[in-house]
Amino acid sequence: MPPGATVDSLRAEVLRHLSFTIAKDPGHASLHDWRMALSYAIRDHIVTPWYASTRRTWDEDRKRVYYLSMEYLIGRVLEDAAINLGLRDMAREVIEGLGVDFNALVEDEPDAALGNGGLGRLAACFMESMATLGCPAYGYGLRYEHGLFRQRFEGGRQVETPEDWLVTTNPWEFDRPESAYTVGFKGHVESRDGRDVWVPGETVTASAHDTPVVGWQGRWANTLRLWSAKPTTLFDLERFNRGDYAAATEPEQLARTICRVLYPDDTTYAGKELRLKQEFFLTSAALQDILRRYCYTHKDLGRLPERVAIQMNDTHPAIAGPELIRLLTDKHGVDFDAAMDVARKVLGFTNHTLLPEALERWSTYLFGNVLPRHMQIIERIDSWHRRTYPRPHFVGIVKHHEVRMGELAFIMSHKVNGVSALHSKLVKSSLFPELSALHPDRVVNQTNGVTPRRWLNLCNRPLAGLITETIGDGWQADLDRLHELEPHVEEAGFRDAFAAAKRANKVALTGWIKDRTGVVVSPDALFDVQVKRIHEYKRQLMNVLQTIAHWHAIRQDPQADWVPRVKIFGGKSAPGYFVAKEIIHLINDTARVINADPVVGDRLKVVYPANYNVSMAEKLIPAADLSEQISTAGKEASGTGNMKFMMNGAPTIGTLDGANVEIREQVGAENFFLFGMTTEQVAERRKDPDHARHAIEASQPLQDVLQMLAEGRFSPDHPDRYHGVVDRVWHHDYFLVASDFAAYHAAQAEVDAAYRDPARWWRMAAFNTARSGFFSSDRTIRGYMQEIWSTESAL
Ligand code: F58
Numbered sequence: 105m106p107p108g109a110t111v112d113s114l115r116a117e118v119l120r121h122l123s124f125t126i127a128k129d130p131g132h133a134s135l136h137d138w139r140m141a142l143s144y145a146i147r148d149h150i151v152t153p154w155y156a157s158t159r160r161t162w163d164e165d166r167k168r169v170y171y172l173s174m175e176y177l178i179g180r181v182l183e184d185a186a187i188n189l190g191l192r193d194m195a196r197e198v199i200e201g202l203g204v205d206f207n208a209l210v211e212d213e214p215d216a217a218l219g220n221g222g223l224g225r226l227a228a229c230f231m232e233s234m235a236t237l238g239c240p241a242y243g244y245g246l247r248y249e250h251g252l253f254r255q256r257f258e259g260g261r262q263v264e265t266p267e268d269w270l271v272t273t274n275p276w277e278f279d280r281p282e283s284a285y286t287v288g289f290k291g292h293v294e295s296r297d298g299r300d301v302w303v304p305g306e307t308v309t310a311s312a313h314d315t316p317v318v319g320w321q322g323r324w325a326n327t328l329r330l331w332s333a334k335p336t337t338l339f340d341l342e343r344f345n346r347g348d349y350a351a352a353t354e355p356e357q358l359a360r361t362i363c364r365v366l367y368p369d370d371t372t373y374a375g376k377e378l379r380l381k382q383e384f385f386l387t388s389a390a391l392q393d394i395l396r397r398y399c400y401t402h403k404d405l406g407r408l409p410e411r412v413a414i415q416m417n418d419t420h421p422a423i424a425g426p427e428l429i430r431l432l433t434d435k436h437g438v439d440f441d442a443a444m445d446v447a448r449k450v451l452g453f454t455n456h457t458l459l460p461e462a463l464e465r466w467s468t469y470l471f472g473n474v475l476p477r478h479m480q481i482i483e484r485i486d487s488w489h490r491r492t493y494p495r496p497h498f499v500g501i502v503k504h505h506e507v508r509m510g511e512l513a514f515i516m517s518h519k520v521n522g523v524s525a526l527h528s529k530l531v532k533s534s535l536f537p538e539l540s541a542l543h544p545d546r547v548v549n550q551t552n553g554v555t556p557r558r559w560l561n562l563c564n565r566p567l568a569g570l571i572t573e574t575i576g577d578g579w580q581a582d583l584d585r586l587h588e589l590e591p592h593v594e595e596a597g598f599r600d601a602f603a604a605a606k607r608a609n610k611v612a613l614t615g616w617i618k619d620r621t622g623v624v625v626s627p628d629a630l631f632d633v634q635v636k637r638i639h640e641y642k643r644q645l646m647n648v649l650q651t652i653a654h655w656h657a658i659r660q661d662p663q664a665d666w667v668p669r670v671k672i673f674g675g676k677s678a679p680g681y682f683v684a685k686e687i688i689h690l691i692n693d694t695a696r697v698i699n700a701d702p703v704v705g706d707r708l709k710v711v712y713p714a715n716y717n718v719s720m721a722e723k724l725i726p727a728a729d730l731s732e733q734i735s736t737a738g739k740e741a742s743g744t745g746n747m748k749f750m751m752n753g754a755p756t757i758g759t760l761d762g763a764n765v766e767i768r769e770q771v772g773a774e775n776f777f778l779f780g781m782t783t784e785q786v787a788e789r790r791k792d793p794d795h796a797r798h799a800i801e802a803s804q805p806l807q808d809v810l811q812m813l814a815e816g817r818f819s820p821d822h823p824d825r826y827h828g829v830v831d832r833v834w835h836h837d838y839f840l841v842a843s844d845f846a847a848y849h850a851a852q853a854e855v856d857a858a859y860r861d862p863a864r865w866w867r868m869a870a871f872n873t874a875r876s877g878f879f880s881s882d883r884t885i886r887g888y889m890q891e892i893w894s895t896e897s898a899l
Contacts, residue, residue: 105190106149106322114191115198117145130202136272138204139182139212142195143275146186147316154316154325160898161240165401167410167895169234169241169888170394172387172424173417175224175366176231176245176328177252178216179558179718181276181315184232187562189322214269215719217251218330218366221637222744223456225718226523226881227417229555229744233881235319235326236557236581238899239889244390246382247277247313247330248366255676255715260692264368264679276315277330283312285392286336287385293477300434302477308359309334310389320557320581323899331389333362369678372461380466380474387421391428395436405438409449413893416453416517419464419509424451425516426481434477444488452892453513453520454550455531456741459641464509471507482507489515499538514539514546519892521550524742524763526783550888551766552742553881556583559748564726566605567753567873574598583880590874599866606729606753606869613727617672620713623699625670626706630859633724633754634732635674635716638684641739644673645829646841647732648691650849651698651710652812653805658704666707667856674716674724686829688712693818693825721745726752729869730777730855733758734848736839738783740764747879753869755858757851759844763879771875775868777858779851780844789843796834799842806845810834 122128122141133141161168186192199206219225227243234241253264288304295301310331318325335355344352362385367374391414398411416422425447432443457463472479486500501512514520514536522528528549532540540547561568561580571579575588592598610627617625634647651671658666673691677684695710713720731749733740733756740762749756750767758764759780768776781789789795800806814830816823833842859865877883889895 105194106152109149109191109194111194111197111201114145114194115201117148118142118198118202121145135204135209135212138199138202139209140273140275142199142209143182143213146182146189146191146195147275149189149191149322150185150316150318150325153318153322154327157238157240157324157326157898162401164898165411166240166898167893168397168412169239169893169895170390170412170414171227171230171234171241171243171417172390172414172421173224173227173243173245174383174386174420175219175417176216176227176243176330177219177221177224177718178228179722180210180213180215182213183210184558184562185276185318188232188318188320188557211719214272215717216269217267217717218245218248220252220366220368222742223418225554226456226552226744229553229558229881230885231317231326231328232319232555232557233553233885235317235324236555237319237882237885237889238324238897239326239885239895240898241326243317243326243328244386244393245328245330246363246366246386247332248363250365252366252676252717253368253679257688257692257712257714260689260696262677262685262688266365277313278315280312280314280329283329283393284334285310285389287333287388289381289384289474291476293480299437300477300480302430302434306358307336308355308362308385309336310385312389312393329390329393331363331386333359333385335359368676369680372678372681373464375466375470377470377474380470383420384423384427384475384478387424388427390421391424391431395431405432405436406442406446408446412450413895414451415888415892416451416513418454418456419513422453422464422509422513422516423475423478425512426475426478426485429481429485430477440484440488444485447516448518451513451517452888453517455510455520455522455527455535458527458530458535458741459739465506466509468502468505468507479507482512485512485515493542495538495542499542510535511539514543517546520547521888521892522547522741523550523552524766525549525551526738526760526765527741527762530738530783548891550884550891551763551878552744552747553879553884554744554747554751555881556580556751558722559725560751563722564605564609564752566608567602567726570601570605571873581882583882584877586874586877589870593867593870593874596863599863599870602753602870602873603862603866606727609727610729613723616723617711617713621711623695623709623711625709625711626668629668629670629706629709630729630855631670631672631727632730632732632855633672633674633728633749634734635672635721635724636743636745638675638677638681638687640683640687640839641736643734643736643839643841643844644675644691645687645833646734646845646848647671647673648687648694649806649809649833649841649845650852651708652694652809652818653849654852655698655701655704655708656805656808656812658707659701662703662707665860667859668707669709671708671710672724672728673710673712674720676716683832686826690813690818690826690829697818721748725749725754728752728754729859730754731756731758733761733764734780734844735759735761736844737761737781737786739839747876750872750879751876753873755855755868755872757848757855766878770878771872775871775875777851777855779847781840781847786840789840790838795840796837796842799845800834803842803846803849805849806842 121144291305315328432438522531579585742762757777819825
């Protein structure tokens with residue numbers, strides 16, 4: 105808690121901001137006004153550690169980490185910041201004392217969704233952990249006017265509408281118009297005095313907006329610096345005066361489009377010129393800012409790696425390699441070989457996917473048009489690499505008239521990392537086999553993690569309270585201490601308290617589900633949750649097919665001893681991803697039929713609240729009994745939702761994919777519902793061209809489900825609506841839904857058996873929490889600091 109902060113002083117600060125920052129009197133203030141007043145009062149307490157951290161970094165000339173990411177899935181800030189400062193309970197008291205509903209105030213804050221899914225949320229967790237660990241760092245990103253679209257369902261179909269988080273003032277950011285850089289596009293390259301000089305055809309100005317990110321207990325704070333684009337020339341007055349109004353505002357239009365929207369493509373690569381411009385805009389502004397900061401106190405650019413580490417979050421900022429070379433050679437006169445040496449010591453690259461459709465490649469035509477100087481530099485990097493590492497056949501960046509960003513990022517980095525043990529192994533063996541053979545020490549692993557401050561301490565107050573009661577305070581920043589819960593897991597009293605905490609969350613969720621979806625569910629049912637982007641490889645389809653099989657079984661024998669279940673789905677599909685949208689429609693259609701079936705009643709309900717986002721995750725995950733992590737083995741790089749469920753005491757039903765492997769190792773095989781083929785078995789299975797038919801023929805429940813779908817049982821208004829789905833399972837089942845179905849169905853029966861035995865269930869659940877310490881993003885960041893960034897904590 106900040107020294108001297110009391111309920112009285114905080115109340116006075118809130119009222120002062122209400123009067124003098126918002127200019128409202130308490131009698132007429134809206135919820136929004138109160139939220140702004142409280143946010144400014146809390147923000148004031150961040151500024152002090154923020155200054156102190158920034159000043160210390162300068163004074164001690166510390167190495168800084170620069171995290172370059174096109175996405176930050178931040179969520180709400182107010183309660184998170186308050187809890188890290190130790191001011192949350194005080195804030196609640198102050199606000200309620202003023203006659204305002206604190207929960208409503210917290211929920212009034214828009215959920216900042218400057219990201220699509222796991223990759224963006226990971227960046228947000230990393231920012232929080234770097235602040236907690238006192239690792240001097242900047243996050244660089246784009247200040248999108250519209251974040252990820254809002255999802256609605258119309259007749260069960262996903263409909264996208266624009267998101268407007270910036271419509272009201274964002275109290276957490278500070279505009280820094282003095283930190284501005286020119287970023288160019290297009291044009292041509294000239295030779296002047298023997299030096300190549302890029303003469304851009306278009307320019308925009310990148311202008312900084314800083315958000316402080318405060319760590320646990322306010323001991324350190326870093327900066328998230330988001331760029332917005334401004335026109336370099338306001339408008340052409342001469343054209344305007346001539347009456348050519350549209351042309352006069354061209355520069356404004358160009359600037360406006362750059363940060364207008366987040367690309368809503370999850371795991372597919374779109375190849376659009378605007379996307380390339382966004383990537384370069386972020387990267388160039390960040391690198392100019394980094395070099396300016398370094399040159400302020402240093403002369404020798406050769407020693408840049410001693411003070412600067414730059415991490416590329418996937419290939420989206422991979423243009424950092426050639427841009428750094430350009431700035432060092434063209435602007436600062438460093439020679440090419442020395443620039444290569446510096447760049448490769450400074451840069452690191454994190455890969456987040458093996459899916460071939462997600463790997464960024466640009467046609468050399470488009471790339472050369474948008475970034476002509478960088479195209480030249482990339483060709484030079486390619487020939488440098490060929491010369492320095494001779495090999496029998498071509499391994500490089502430009503191939504078949506395409507610039508391959510993965511290869512570029514690999515070659516320009518001193519370390520390349522995957523995000524789980526299994527994934528890193530596959531990055532080495534199947535994504536970059538030749539490059540890894542040439543550079544055997546380059547690929548390393550850093551298994552993902554999540555911040556326990558948001559994903560346990562904040563979102564699950566009942567469980568956090570129980571943990572503190574049982575093992576004392578301090579676990580929030582030392583998550584391995586959760587192991588101290590283990591001896592208590594054997595005590596019936598502790599397990600009862602654990603179950604009671606879960607029940608409290610479930611009761612709260614029950615009310616929320618009723619409000620959001622109109623469906624009444626019982627907190628006594630097993631809450632089975634799958635929340636994540638909708639994608640074929642994540643196999644929500646397998647879950648809904650199994651749900652139908654379960655429904656069918658209940659109808660056959662309604663009086664049997666069924667464990668009541670609520671199947672909860674959440675997630676968005678990329679707007680252009682037809683198959684994923686069909687799965688969404690199917691889940692909603694299935695829910696409609698099952699929830700209205702009087703034979704089944706409370707034994708089975710299906711809910712799919714629209715617009716899954718960080719704030720919704722904070723409600724669903726603490727109330728989950730079962731975590732669905734059922735991707736086709738070898739496809740999910742890591743997963744991070746899986747870790748959040750584990751922390752919150754929900755055992756996993758899952759495949760040996762991504763970090764599930766490590767979750768199972770940590771929690772013990774007996775506390776994990778494993779099923780399905782391994783990565784190797786998946787490859788083997790695909791060799792049989794009739795794999796799906798064989799699997800369907802061997803499973804009566806699956807046959808029945810497909811038959812019901814084909815007959816239109818879930819789409820009576822449109823009986824052939826799911827013919828495409830059925831046809832794909834039979835004939836184009838690349839993700840092996842059919843082949844893993846029977847094992848999944850059996851594992852679900854095993855879940856029911858475990859749930860029927862409360863002692864067994866709560867033991868499993870509690871062990872999941874007790875053994876989740878490894879999945880703190882603090883552990884992950886320590887790994888990056890030691891093995892990739894060579895940097896130390898300032899605390
Ligand atoms: C995710 N990738 C992985 N990409 O799928 C997940 O397994 C992993 O846990 C997570 O990264 C963090 O490492 C992911 O979220 C994207 O959303 C990209 C957005 C931009 C286009 C390409 C996909």
